[in-house]
Amino acid sequence: MFPRERFAFLGCCAAAALAVVITYSDHFHNAFHFDDAHTIENNLYIRDLKNLPFFFRSAAAFSSLPANQSYRPLVTTTLAIDYRLAGGLDPFWFHVTNFSLFAAQCVLLYFLYRRLLDEGDPRAGNRWIALLAATWYGLHAAHAETVNYIISRTDILSTLGVVGALLLYIASPRARRLHLYLLPAALGMLAKESAAIFAPLLFLYIGLFERQLSVKEILRPRNFGAIFLQTLPALAVCAGFFLLAMNRAASWTSGGNSRVDYLLTQPFVIVHYLVTFLLPLNLSADTDWKVISNPLDDRVIVGMAVVLALIWAAVRAARERRTRPIAFGLLWFFLALLPTSSVVPFSEVLNDHRIYFPFVGLMLAFSSALALAVDRMRVLAPRRIGAVAAGAVVLLLLGHAYGTHQRNEVWRTDESLWLDVTRKSPENGRGWMNYGLARMGKADFPEAIRCFERALALAPRYGYAHVNLAIALAATGRAAEAESHFVEALAYQPNVPSLHYFYARWLDQVGRTDDAARHLFTAISLSPNDIDSRHLLLHIHAKREQWAELAELARQTLAIQPADDDAVRYARIARANLSGEQGTRTAEELLAQSLTHFQNGQYENAIATCQRALQLRPDYAEAFNNQCAAYNALGRFAEAKAACERALTLKPDFQLARNNLSIADRGLQSARR
DSSP states (O other), X not given: OOHHHHHHHHHHHHHHHHHHXXXXXXXXXXXXXXXXXXXXXXXXXXXXXXXXXXXXXXXXXXXXXXXXXXXXXXXXXXXXXXXXXXXXXXXXXXXXXXXXXXXXXXXXXXXXHHHHHHHHSOOTTHXXXXXXXXXXXXXXXXXXXXXXXXXXXXXXXXXXXXXXXXXXXXXXXXXXXXXXXXXXXXXXXXXXXXXXXXXXXXXXXXXXXXXXXXXXXXXXXXXXXXXXXXXXXXXXXXHHHHHHHHHHOTTOOOBOOOHHHHHHHHHHHHHHHHHHHHOOOXXXXXXXXXXXXXXXXXXXXXXXXXXXXXXXXXXXHTTSSTTHHHHHHHHHHHHHHHIIIIISOBSSSOOGGGXXXXXXXXXXXXXXXXXXXXXXXXXXXXXXXXXXXXXXHHHHXXXXXXXXXXXXXXXXXXXXXXXXXXXXXTTOHHHHHHHHHHHHHTTXXXXXXXXXXXXXXXXXXXXXXXXXXXXXXXXXXXXXXHHHHHHHHHHHOTTOHHHHHHHHHHHHHTTOHHHHHHHHHHHHHHOTTBHHHHHXXXXXXXXXXXXXXXXXXXXXXHHHOTTOHHHHHHHHHHHHHHTXXXXXXXXXXXXXXXXXXXXXXXXXXXXXXXXXXXXXXXTOHHHHHHHHHHHHHHTOXXXXXXXXXXXXXXXXXXXXXXXXXXXXXXXXXHHHO
């Protein structure tokens, strides 16, 4: 490569990297969404890295919902690290990790594409084709879901493992000889079971590129056996980790029904994915596609015709060395779709994040075919085609960058995401339910109720829709209707812990604490890492002055997460009360008691207990702040103001005291009017 050409190429590499960074620059503060709730926000295990050994022993660490507990310990480990870096549930650090892994994969893709193109037809122009393919992949609007949806890190890590393993096998004879290439494949398997596709991909690579065979020749028994033996270590590792994952994920369910109907639907789903690759104009976080039951449906026939045509194209392309990257890319596309298109029927027939892994192969195939087409046209118009092709590539990449940037905005909040879903997938009950949830979060109960009712019209047995409708009805004073929907939700989905939690929360609010506790025990038995249920049950034990039960539940919670603030506080309260009021010795224990009094509406007791804490520790800013909050609750704003001002004198950066002081000031202003 001449110095000028080298400089131009490196400049384009830098521009490509900058384009990907700028395109995703607006996504780092986007919210948690959907399955992030039970795998991250409500997952007690990720809150302490001391649980790391448990991540590798049990699938229960992955999610607080038993039906979603897949064995993905590498993902859970990275989430726990993010939680530590963020100091809690700040999405920023979680997004930083997702994007960093995605960017690393895009870099590896350049080197993998370059190697595969050179295997087909070694020439200087391959570096440009590889750069185009890797950049296009990095900017492709369809991947915005995977990068923005934090728990889709499962797809990023597993794909990264496959890409890294294959590149290591191709590029390093030493890694091949020592079987080091199996390490990234194994790590990919610990992120998602779809990484097992590495073994058949390696089989194809050896047959197509190393042995220079066509598909027909690969399938001959003698050749097949030889390639199989060469691939055997990868097959053994992938099969072993796959069986381990299946064994550990005993409670996981796919959520689908008829496997036959699901299989009938998938060919047309593949057509949709192909259209999405070329024109990603109607992306939706949750589509309203339904399964197709009629094998003579036009969509089934069209889908099968397209699939067979592409397989025929792959077989034909495998005959010549120059077109083998096209064959390999197309076969990669189909192999990578197998886990979600045939093995088990999922409740959703398609998702945007499912194409993240398959598009690695499709990008190789399409970019290779595009380069060959440009070469042929160059013969006809050598002076013009180069400039036209370059301009088309720039427009293509800019279009995808704009589309991805817009999708990032859609993923900004729950409201923006689910509003987009209701517009693009209006027959999706889950979309309406989640949009209703966003409206309820803004206290727009009439609109929330309308959305929940629309969701139930589309999915009458949808437990979450029943529960959220119940919450909205309760907030508008329709208690009897609310309880009927709580009960109906549990009749349809009795093994979902969060449904028990929300019913228990309402029961506690209306004073039926015995019933609330019973449902919370059920929720915790179904999912020991359901932090919301644990916190509410701790509160109920304290309110009922069940100090022994409170101490035991706090101990169990702290065994999972030693730094859980609520469990620490309630443990102190339990110790103080079990040792007797006279046994209370520390100001900290008295402060904890004051919080319990406050939560139970016993504001005078809270003030008195804080006063006793201040007798032991006169400079205790937190005690003055608790007094301020209790005075505010009683409407004694002058006393509240004095207490908060004292707290801020002792601790000027005490934000909670500033907030309580603002409440006191507003109360005093209202009283003067």
